[in-house]
Amino acid sequence: MLLTTMKNLQCGLPIANVKPNRMPSQQCADLANAVKNMQMVTIPGTRMVASKFILGTASLHSVGGRKDRHALLEAAIDHGFTHFDTAPYYGFGWAERDLAQVLKRHPRASVTTKVGIYSPGSETQPFSAMILRKAGGKLLPALSKPTISFSLQRAKQALESSLARLERDHIELYMLHEPELDMLNTDEWLGWLQKMVTSGKVGNFGLALTADKLEPFLKQAPELASVVQVLDSLDGKEADILGRYGKPMQITYGYLSAALASGDTTAVPEILAKALERNTQGAIIVSTKKISRLAQYQQLAGNAQ
Known part of the structure; x- marks a missing residue:
């Protein structure tokens, strides 16, 4: 659903999970300027409102120093992005920390983070140690190999750690990160996640x-697939599986990386324009290391309205 007007929201803006207290007027003005040219969508099946393009942060650590990373995130806000996708594994915890600084300045922006894939050496290591570990992992893969665990006990700790790194008391969207059905007790996970929603943490x-x-979740544990973020491509059309189970596309990603991997030389704007034609209702994750790319994303999302 494309939001053309939203009334009774703080600052008059269609930003997710608005709290009852008003923002300072300058923040309202900044956000108004940011979102005016970016299409906003309500993620199907939820009340969560997000920018049509979501900024992914998997490669944020490679942008440069802290100032450069924060400048990219701030520029994303300026170009209409209101939702960010992250995970404890991204930058071994540093993506969440970097987002915290921007989210504090723009509290109406929202975030997805994940659970189940964890960083080698923990998410508390210094930034320099993370960079060395990732570089060393190119020669010795074990150095940068993630830990995968869908233990509910570890998940409970991970949620609190993500909240601490993000410096928030609420995560708009909490996703199991690349799970396989036989890795977890679906009833226990569903019960815990529902409690976290009731508590307000999620x-x-x-x-x-x-x-x-x-697909196994759609067949056997559809309740856990309340929101689905699925890899999709223009050639493979992997997200079409959702339609076979009566679900709309909610969040998709991977269009540019799939084109690159296949040797497709189609220009980025054309690939993303076709992606927007595929996922008309939901949101699409994009990423970049270059501030200059953000204006292109903003224009594409604006033209899609």
């Missing part, structure tokens, strides 16, 4: 994964 929950891992 707004919505779901699965972030590939189509092959998704």
Whole structure:
């Protein structure tokens, strides 16, 4: 659903999970300027409102120093992005920390983070140690290999740690990160996630994964697939699996990386324009290391309205 007007929201803006207290007038003005040219959508099946393009942060650590990373995130806000996708594994915890600084300045922006894939050496290591570990992992893969665990006990600790790194008391979208059905007790997970929604720590929950891992959940544990973030491509059309189970596309990603991997030389704007034609109702994750790319994303999302 495309939001053309939203009334009775703070600052008059269609930003997710608005709290009852008003923002300072300058923040209202800044956000108004930011969102005016970016299409806003309500993620199907939820009340969560997000920018049509979501900024992914998996490669944020490679942008440069802290000032450069924060400048990219601030520029994303300026170009209409209101939702960010992250995970404890991204930058081994540093993506969440970097987002914290921007989210504090723009409290109406929202975030997805994930659970189940953890960083080698923990998410508390210094930034320099993370960079060395990632570089060393190119020669010795074990150095940068993640830990995968869908233990509910570890998940409970991970949620609190993500909240601490993000410096927030609420996560708009909490996703199981690349789970396989036989890795977890689905009833226990569903019960816990529902409790986290009731507690206010989590707004919505779901699965972030590939189509092959998704289908068993759609067949046997559809309640955990309340929100689905699925890898999709223009050639493979992997997200079409959702339609076979009566679900709309909610959040999709991977269009540019799939084109690159296949040797497709189609220009980025054309690829994303076709992606927007595929996922008309939901949101699409994009990423970049260059501030200059953000204006292109903003224009594409604006033209899609």
